[in-house]
Amino acid sequence: MIEMDHYASTFKYLLGKYQKITILSHVNPDPDAIGTALGMYDCLKKQHFQVEVVNATEDIPRFLDFLPHFQKIKQKIDFSDSLIIACDCGSVDRLRFALEGREIVNIDHHATNSQYGVLNIVDTDAVSSSQVAFSLLEKLYPLSRESAIAFYAALVSDTRNFTTSNMTQSIFDFASVLVGLGVNIVEVSQKMLHRRSLASLRILGVAINSLELREEARLAILRISQKDLIHAGARMSDLDGVVDYAKSLATVELALMLVERKADVKVSLRSKHVDISQLASFFGGGGHSNAGGFEAERDMGVLADEITEEIKKRGLLS
Ligand SMILES: [Mn+2]
Numbered sequence: 001m002i003e004m005d006h007y008a009s010t011f012k013y014l015l016g017k018y019q020k021i022t023i024l025s026h027v028n029p030d031p032d033a034i035g036t037a038l039g040m041y042d043c044l045k046k047q048h049f050q051v052e053v054v055n056a057t058e059d060i061p062r063f064l065d066f067l068p069h070f071q072k073i074k075q076k077i078d079f080s081d082s083l084i085i086a087c088d089c090g091s092v093d094r095l096r097f098a099l100e101g102r103e104i105v106n107i108d109h110h111a112t113n114s115q116y117g118v119l120n121i122v123d124t125d126a127v128s129s130s131q132v133a134f135s136l137l138e139k140l141y142p143l144s145r146e147s148a149i150a151f152y153a154a155l156v157s158d159t160r161n162f163t164t165s166n167m168t169q170s171i172f173d174f175a176s177v178l179v180g181l182g183v184n185i186v187e188v189s190q191k192m193l194h195r196r197s198l199a200s201l202r203i204l205g206v207a208i209n210s211l212e213l214r215e216e217a218r219l220a221i222l223r224i225s226q227k228d229l230i231h232a233g234a235r236m237s238d239l240d241g242v243v244d245y246a247k248s249l250a251t252v253e254l255a256l257m258l259v260e261r262k263a264d265v266k267v268s269l270r271s272k273h274v275d276i277s278q279l280a281s282f283f284g285g286g287g288h289s290n291a292g293g294f295e296a297e298r299d300m301g302v303l304a305d306e307i308t309e310e311i312k313k314r315g316l317l318s
Helices: 004-015 033-045 127-138 144-158 169-180 187-195 199-210 226-232 241-247 277-282 300-313
Strands: 020-025 049-055 083-087 104-108 119-122 212-214 217-224 254-260 265-271 291-296
Touching: 004 119, 004 127, 020 033, 033 049, 033 083, 033 127, 033 144, 049 104, 104 127, 119 127, 127 144, 127 169, 127 265, 144 169, 144 187, 199 217, 199 241, 217 241, 217 300, 226 254, 241 254, 254 300, 265 300, 277 291, 277 300
Parallel strands: 020 049, 020 083, 083 104, 104 119, 217 254
Antiparallel strands: 212 217, 254 265, 265 291
16 A cells, blocks of 8 residues: 555645545446545535536446435536546546646556546555545545445445455455444445346346357457347446456456447456456556456457457466
8 A cells, every 4th residue: 555644745735725626537437436536525525625526427327326425426527726636547538528737636546547647646556446535535534424435335346345356354444444434334235236227137148148268268258239238228337247257257367348339349358367457558448457448449359359369469368
């Protein structure tokens, strides 16, 4: 973990220059992006800043509607003179706003983060961006139950319910602190796990039917076409976690999911052990050691072959 004292004093100095704050997170947000943003929102709002929380995406996962202030999330930035706080976002273009000339505080844990802020609080040892945000804010302000709920939901999601390979004892200590602030863990689990959309199950079925194994069954590929999405009535947010099913196969080391969208193909990468962050960067994306992704304007079949070749060239499965 990074040493937070220095970052906290710089952050406090930056906050002192502004009355208004705009909290952003990456496009097609996951629960860590939204939970980190809403936890920060609650904390800074209670410090009497004028705060707005914005995400460029229309389709924010609806199962997060139990998070405090979820209804406050807007699609448009209204403040022109605010400090920008970016949550869980590895590159500034994934915020999808024109931010030239704006001061940005970059709070993240992606190994591929491009350090686009005036202050970059990027801890690649943190398991969620909410952990980075919490470590920062606890140096400066009291944290409420509302912030804790949002940070905990983010933590649960990015660790896939405390099962990812970066889990350590200290993560349970962090979770325990959040629970001590009043998080109802049963409620969060039920709200996050037991309220799936029908479309998400239908598209999961389609994805699993498309499973193809390559490289002696160590590489799994899932493909979802634009037609599949329309037929299932699925949105991109219904695909959260689908690629993990391919990774769960005993023989599989590396799993890919290709989703055909209107203008491009979205690729999600997951691995059990090998570092796939450089592979994701090579194709213009980013991520963590075991989870990443990118977008490409190519035919799905061509792209699957290209990625397979690059995996072989890099010896990721040898
Ligand atoms: Mn994250």
